[in-house]
Amino acid sequence: MDDTLKFALTIAAGIFGWLIVHLFTMTRDRANKIRDLRTKYLIEAFQKLEKNSNRKEIDKKEFEAVMADIQLFGTSQEAELAKEFISEFSGNKGASLNPLIHLLRENLRKELRLAPAKSNMAYLRLYSAKNTTGESES
Secondary structure, three states, rough: OOHHHHHHHHHHHHHHHEEEEHHHHHHHHHHHHHHHHHHHHHHHHHHHHHHHOOEEEEEHHHHHHHHHHHHHOOOOHHHHHHHHHHHHHHHHOOOOOHHHHHHHHHHHHHHHHOOOOOOOOOOOOOOEEOOOOOOOOO
């Protein structure tokens, strides 16, 4: 084999190897970006659901957006629980968020490689005391 052919094959192998590595890197980077975006939205959804759970008044627009985000970014099981919540809430003017919140917490902990939570969620709600004029105290 002459030196020119050896050189050409070496260059071709190098270019081919670089293309394969580049394609794998692009695929990995895209998957990581999607995972990061999904995780970010679901963490925010979890926090907003928890914030609006067991409250007398909720932020309706925020709550609507959270349900849409879960149906867009969530797993099929999360999206199905969101849909069930929406149906039940619409029909009964109330529904439990616990199954959805628990599933989001479980899945996010897996995604973030955290140990599974061994206890159920507890909600802390502090309400201001009313003074004699009916205004809340600071």
